[in-house]
Amino acid sequence: MDETTSPRPVAGWFKFAAIASILFMAIGCAGYVIDVTTDPQSLPLDQRxxxxxxPVWQVAAYAIAVWVGLIGAVLLLLRKKTAEPLLLVSLVAAVFTFVPLATVPAIRDNVTTNDIAMAVIIILITGTIWSFARHSRQRGWLV
Known part of the structure; x- marks a missing residue:
């Protein structure tokens, strides 16, 4: 799209999808805050x-995934092109957040099927949000 032209009109569902993206990322941020502020001694032994x-890098990846994702989702609602690369960063960080489920023995040995299912669902939703941003940019809905 030429920089001198106005953005194309967006689909009627755009705002709903962008708000749903913000809500998903906000839930992730709330989960992160709860996760890092909870005293491990207060948890059941398996969760503790x-x-x-x-590993520290897992917690860092979690922070990047949710906070950058929230910023990207807000920028998506505001129809800014910068939303797309930020949401890609969020997706990559989300993948790294769950890598220890398979690679860190102390985690791998204690992870449940529900933990794996949640990881897959979160990655799929985050990927869908990034794909939505990419589609929106390609359609000329983002400026």
Missing amino acids: NLVLAR
Whole structure:
């Protein structure tokens, strides 16, 4: 799209999808805050072991995934092109957040099927949000 032209009119569902994206990322941010402020000693033993086994880079990837994702989702609602690369960063960070489920023995040995299912669902939703941003940019809805 030429920089001198106005953005194309957006689909009627755009605002709904952008708000849903913000809500998803906000839930992730709330989960992160709860996760990092909870005293591991207050958790059941199996959950405590998982928390204590996490590498620092996993917690950092979690922070990047949710906070950058929230910023990207807000920019998506505001129809800014910068939303797309930020949401891609969020997706990559989300993938890294769940890598220890398969690679860190202390985590891998204590992870449940529900944990794996949640990881897959979160990655799929985050990927869908990034794909939505990419589609929106390609359609000329973002400026």
